[in-house]
Amino acid sequence: MKNPSVDTHLLPADRAGDEPLLAVDNLHVEFQTRQGVVRAVNGVSYSVNAGETLAVLGESGSGKSVTAQAIMGILDMPPARIPKGEVRFHGTDLLTMRDEDRGQIRGRRIAMIFQDALSALNPVFTVGWQIGEMFRVHQGMSKRDARRKAVELMDRVRIPGAKSRVDDFPHQFSGGMRQRIMIAMAIALDPEILIADEPTTALDVTVQAQIMGLLAELQQESDMGLILITHDLGVVADVADKIAVMYGGRIVEHASVFDGYRAPAHPYTKGLLESIPRVDLKGQELYAIKGMPPNLLDMPTGCAFHPRCPYRKENCVTDVPPLYTVSDTRGSACHYWREVLDDGSR
Amino acid sequence: MTAPAEPILEVRDLVKHFPLNYGVVFKRQVGAIKAVDGVSFDLRKGETLGVVGESGCGKSTLAKLLMALERPTSGSVRINGRDITTARGAELKRMRRNIQMVMQDPYTSLNPRMTVGDIVGEPFEIHSDVAPKGGRRQRVQELLEVVGLNPDHINRYPHQFSGGQRQRIGIARGLALQPEIIICDEPVSALDVSIQAQVMNLLERLQNEFNLAYIFIAHDLSVVRHISDRIAVMYLGKIVELGNDAEIYDSPTHPYTQALLSAVPVPDPEGRETRQRIILQGDPPSPANPPSGCHFRTRCWKAQDICAEQEPALEARPGSAHPSACHFAEARDVVNAE
Numbered sequence: 173m174k175n176p177s178v179d180t181h182l183l184p185a186d187r188a189g190d191e192p193l194l195a196v197d198n199l200h201v202e203f204q205t206r207q208g209v210v211r212a213v214n215g216v217s218y219s220v221n222a223g224e225t226l227a228v229l230g231e232s233g234s235g236k237s238v239t240a241q242a243i244m245g246i247l248d249m250p251p252a253r254i255p256k257g258e259v260r261f262h263g264t265d266l267l268t269m270r271d272e273d274r275g276q277i278r279g280r281r282i283a284m285i286f287q288d289a290l291s292a293l294n295p296v297f298t299v300g301w302q303i304g305e306m307f308r309v310h311q312g313m314s315k316r317d318a319r320r321k322a323v324e325l326m327d328r329v330r331i332p333g334a335k336s337r338v339d340d341f342p343h344q345f346s347g348g349m350r351q352r353i354m355i356a357m358a359i360a361l362d363p364e365i366l367i368a369d370e371p372t373t374a375l376d377v378t379v380q381a382q383i384m385g386l387l388a389e390l391q392q393e394s395d396m397g398l399i400l401i402t403h404d405l406g407v408v409a410d411v412a413d414k415i416a417v418m419y420g421g422r423i424v425e426h427a428s429v430f431d432g433y434r435a436p437a438h439p440y441t442k443g444l445l446e447s448i449p450r451v452d453l454k455g456q457e458l459y460a461i462k463g464m465p466p467n468l469l470d471m472p473t474g475c476a477f478h479p480r481c482p483y484r485k486e487n488c489v490t491d492v493p494p495l496y497t498v499s500d501t502r503g504s505a506c507h508y509w510r511e512v513l514d515d516g517s518r
Numbered sequence: 519m520t521a522p523a524e525p526i527l528e529v530r531d532l533v534k535h536f537p538l539n540y541g542v543v544f545k546r547q548v549g550a551i552k553a554v555d556g557v558s559f560d561l562r563k564g565e566t567l568g569v570v571g572e573s574g575c576g577k578s579t580l581a582k583l584l585m586a587l588e589r590p591t592s593g594s595v596r597i598n599g600r601d602i603t604t605a606r607g608a609e610l611k612r613m614r615r616n617i618q619m620v621m622q623d624p625y626t627s628l629n630p631r632m633t634v635g636d637i638v639g640e641p642f643e644i645h646s647d648v649a650p651k652g653g654r655r656q657r658v659q660e661l662l663e664v665v666g667l668n669p670d671h672i673n674r675y676p677h678q679f680s681g682g683q684r685q686r687i688g689i690a691r692g693l694a695l696q697p698e699i700i701i702c703d704e705p706v707s708a709l710d711v712s713i714q715a716q717v718m719n720l721l722e723r724l725q726n727e728f729n730l731a732y733i734f735i736a737h738d739l740s741v742v743r744h745i746s747d748r749i750a751v752m753y754l755g756k757i758v759e760l761g762n763d764a765e766i767y768d769s770p771t772h773p774y775t776q777a778l779l780s781a782v783p784v785p786d787p788e789g790r791e792t793r794q795r796i797i798l799q800g801d802p803p804s805p806a807n808p809p810s811g812c813h814f815r816t817r818c819w820k821a822q823d824i825c826a827e828q829e830p831a832l833e834a835r836p837g838s839a840h841p842s843a844c845h846f847a848e849a850r851d852v853v854n855a856e
């Protein structure tokens with residue numbers, strides 16, 4: 173039995189007001205593999221406005237990065253295919269835009285940083301050269317001016333002694349400093365949207381605090397919209413305005429960060445929040461979501477979360493839950509969201 | 519807290535310096551990386567000691583020294599009163615049985631060409647007296663069952679399992695020789711939140727069942743708090759503060775512990791605007807060239823002249839009822855230390 177594909181349309185808030193700065197609308201991404209078609213993204217919709225931080229949460233394999241890669245246009249097609257959906261920037265769909273126009277947007281007005289800064293940087297070029305490349309290639313700047321701009325940017329992301337380090341190679345920097353270099357490259361052309369895919373996952377908490385602080389400052393300076401992909405519920409609580417929780421290639425819940433944490437409306441979100449160790453429950457078993465994340469090649473019927481769900485009822489096994497409207501700012505893809513909501517958080 | 523039991527592990531003045539060589543053809547030693555630089559602590563039966571600190575502070579090196587996978591530069595590691603660092607041959611082999619390790623990366627720490635049965639049963643090859651050849655398969659299946667895996671999957675290969683299941687395989691292997699001590703080096707760091715909770719619960723259940731003592735190394739401070747009776751905070755090869763979970767988390771007295779705890783984001787957006795945070799500048803100095811006196815002084819906001827001149831001992835002081843290696847140790851309420 174195959175699940176019918178589910179279309180989730182724009183979030184109600186967006187339909188009512190102006191077009192958001194960036195809107196992903198009913199996006200589908202699939203991969204052709206030897207084992208069959210992997211439907212990695214199954215009707216994802218989210219949006220972000222200037223100055224706003226959207227956190228995209230979810231277990232590994234839930235489709236967070238693939239969605240981001242589709243926005244950036246960095247998916248290899250094939251094997252990837254986008255059968256359906258839109259990615260609108262200022263109201264215009266990037267997916268159907270002419271290549272030249274798209275090239276003006278991606279990498280410039282929408283930029284991205286990755287978890288693994290070391291492999292994203294080229295080991296044989298100096299960091300100054302790599303940051304300067306943004307200006308040489310996109311703006312035809314001279315080598316000298318580009319190098320000067322690189323130093324400015326390294327200062328801006330607070331790399332100590334930028335002037336003397338501009339000609340160093342990536343391996344001469346610590347993990348935190350390399351992430352700053354990635355950020356410098358991403359903000360070089362003053363993007364309106366920055367997508368940060370697990371930017372601090374590989375870093376120590378002390379360095380994580382520095383990087384998150386830096387991103388917040390940069391965001392404030394330039395009113396960037398920030399899409400923060402992470403599985404760290406602490407980081408999300410700290411910086412996000414709103415959250416989108418992904419499971420098995422779908423958004424299962426979206427809400428303001430305060431609403432979502434106070435009283436989740438989807439059992440998966442609730443389970444994630446409850447598995448965080450708490451001081452007052454020391455010595456007791458941690459709450460654990462049972463079972464394992466779904467296999468995209470063999471998705472459960474009905475609600476993809478049903479094999480792990482404590483709220484499951486009979487129809488969950490057969491009926492795919494649509495994204496129900498919980499309020500004008502939140503939605504949940506659970507037939508029994510009312511019950512979940514009433515139970516509150518922990 | 520566990521009732522005071524006798525120490526099963528006594529670590530004294532443990533030092534590991536890796537030689538730092540210069541020159542490609544004619545190597546000469548130009549210095550040393552002071553990975554572990556004078557560490558002492560006890561671990562009691564059935565107790566969990568958490569070890570936290572930034573990467574590079576020496577946690578994994580400490581783990582390898584305890585396992586006798588590295589020879590220390592100096593110092594001793596006594597297991598049930600016998601020093602494993604000087605043990606050789608048959609005695610070393612016997613002592614190693616008692617101390618096992620579970621590693622971080624469930625993807626690379628298991629040999630992809632071996633079946634689960636071979637991986638979990640491998641320790642029996644080395645210690646053939648523990649399980650007689652005929653009974654091994656059954657013993658392995660029992661171990662799989664203990665860690666919550668299907669014993670019928672004994673002939674499968676690691677790639678057929680998820681990350682959390684692979685970590686269970688590593689744990690089953692660690693249990694094979696019925697050790698009294700298990701060293702967990704970042705055992706849940708690579709796992710998703712929901713799977714992490716499952717593995718943590720398993721570790722706690724096994725501890726109760728077999729009265730295991732754990733050294734639990736992790737960088738997630740809330741996970742460490744949950745499982746640990748006591749916590750050692752490390753900085754540049756030294757323990758800078760040592761106490762039970764309330765002492766370390768509710769009234770830390772070393773500035774580094776305070777900074778580390780305040781950097782941990784609280785998983786609750788309520789009241790986030792008013793949260794105080796100590797943000798440390800820069801990275802830790804290189805362990806090849808640590809600062810004189812207190813190793814933390816280059817990042818410490820309380821540093822005075824004496825901090826450069828005199829190394830603070832790890833001991834209880836007027837401002838700290840539990841051991842803290844700071845001349846000016848003093849409790850400070852760290853709002854974020856949940």
Ligand SMILES: Nc1ncnc2c1ncn2[C@@H]1O[C@H](COP(=O)(O)OP(=O)(O)O)[C@@H](O)[C@H]1O
Nearest residue numbers: 203210212231232233234235236237238239468
């Ligand atoms: N090039 C690819 N070919 C096949 N499957 C892929 C490819 N890239 C990603 N996937 C699959 O898509 C799913 C979602 O991946 P991803 O978006 O990276 O998850 P995450 O939420 O961890 O970022 C995963 O199951 C992954 O295996």
Ligand SMILES: Nc1ncnc2c1ncn2[C@@H]1O[C@H](COP(=O)(O)OP(=O)(O)O)[C@@H](O)[C@H]1O
Nearest residue numbers: 536551553572573574575576577578579580805
């Ligand atoms: N075999 C080795 N040779 C040289 N230096 C090493 C070796 N193993 C570890 N180190 C160094 O010792 C220090 C401590 O490393 P490690 O114990 O792995 O730290 P942690 O586990 O806390 O991240 C680091 O500076 C590391 O580079």
Ligand code: SF4
Nearest residue numbers: 475478481488506507
């Ligand atoms: S729809 Fe049913 S199975 Fe799915 S999350 Fe809701 S209650 Fe659980």
Ligand code: SF4
Nearest residue numbers: 812815818825844845
């Ligand atoms: S001894 Fe001095 S430098 Fe070290 S932690 Fe204490 S106050 Fe800071």
Ligand SMILES: [Mg+2]
Nearest residue numbers: 236237238369
């Ligand atoms: Mg990802």
Ligand SMILES: [Mg+2]
Nearest residue numbers: 577578579703
């Ligand atoms: Mg380590």
